């Protein structure tokens with residue numbers, strides 16, 4: 440018996456003594472996909488072949504060699520990442536990652552630009568999620584899109600939103616499960632606006648236009664994402680939390696909670712059980728703000744654990760969709776995906792290994808001492824042995840051994856791509 444197996448058997452006994460069925464927890468973990476965000480692989484550049492600056496408050500910092508410059512490079516890098524992550528996971532595409540043989544503006548995109556992704560995902564058993572891209576475009580350069588005072592600019596972005604829903608619904612039909620299409624717009628202002636009301640009225644109206652056509656929920660789920668502030672929208676964001684909470688409730692949309700989009704002391708883990716009283720489902724953008732919405736790689740920190748505990752303790756696994764949202768160009772980009780995804784799954788496993796009923800019984804009985812003792816003891820239970828066993832039995836490296844594969848890949852492939860900066864380069868211009 441391997442050391443991993445021996446440790447697992449001991450862990451299984453320890454958990455069984457607490458009434459936890461380790462095998463059932465692992466089986467549940469296998470059914471929960473994480474949606475990997477394509478934009479970590481190339482610093483949110485995409486394949487439109489323009490020189491448009493990212494802008495809109497989004498910033499990727501770092502100059503690590505090996506940025507994916509073509510769709511083939513990005514797919515290859517994703518393959519490497521998925522091969523180091525246990526389980527079968529989704530892919531979250533932004534609209535600017537389509538394949539364009541000729542200049543195609545955002546309001547003109549169609550399923551033909553994403554058929555290559557659909558085929559690639561079908562071959563690998565990944566399902567797709569999608570996002571309209573309301574940034575990195577001349578018509579977004581003044582910080583306004585769907586709430587723009589100019590009706591022509593607003594219409595351009597409405598048409599982009601409509602095109603994206605059509606694409607997402609076709610993705611959902613092709614893959615046999617709903618594609619989540621998440622709307623985030625950067626609209627806001629650097630300084631205090633004189634009118635906070637009109638842009639919000641325009642945004643609500645424009646969103647209603649975008650969502651006018653109904654698609655089967657089995658194919659498409661619409662979600663909306665708020666933000667507290669961004670670079671250049673420090674004083675006012677049109678799509679605030681209150682705006683989208685109200686919008687999602689009244690229009691029966693999914694609410695997207697991004698861990699970096701709230702006050703630094705505010706946590707999304709505490710929002711899950713409240714918002715799910717009123718919205719049908721949630722999309723999470725699991726991220727890590729450091730002082731601000733800095734989109735750092737997700738680490739195994741208290742908030743990540745709390746998010747996963749809330750999903751499991753509430754029995755919300757089928758109503759909460761887990762996506763990632765970070766971009767770091769200061770480290771190996773494939774490693775960034777693997778670190779963030781493995782941590783997310785590890786935290787989910789830890790939550791699934793809790794004796795949930797015992798904890799909730801203690802609380803209901805008023806035994807708060809017992810609750811605290813058990814919660815603290817759980818922190819040093821051997822969940823790492825269960826995780827290692829899950830990795831081994833899934834055919835992915837155990838522990839930090841996956842870094843060997845990353846180093847070898849970097850030596851063989853990424854280093855040969857040369858130094859890349861976190862901006863568009865001439866090599867990715869079609």
Ligand SMILES: C[C@H](O)[C@H](O)[C@@H](O)C(=O)CO
Pocket residue numbers: 478483497570623664666697724732764
């Ligand atoms: C690429 C963006 O980060 C993403 O679309 C959005 O979800 C966001 O979080 C903007 O801050």
Ligand SMILES: [Mn+2]
Pocket residue numbers: 623664697724764
């Ligand atoms: Mn986000």
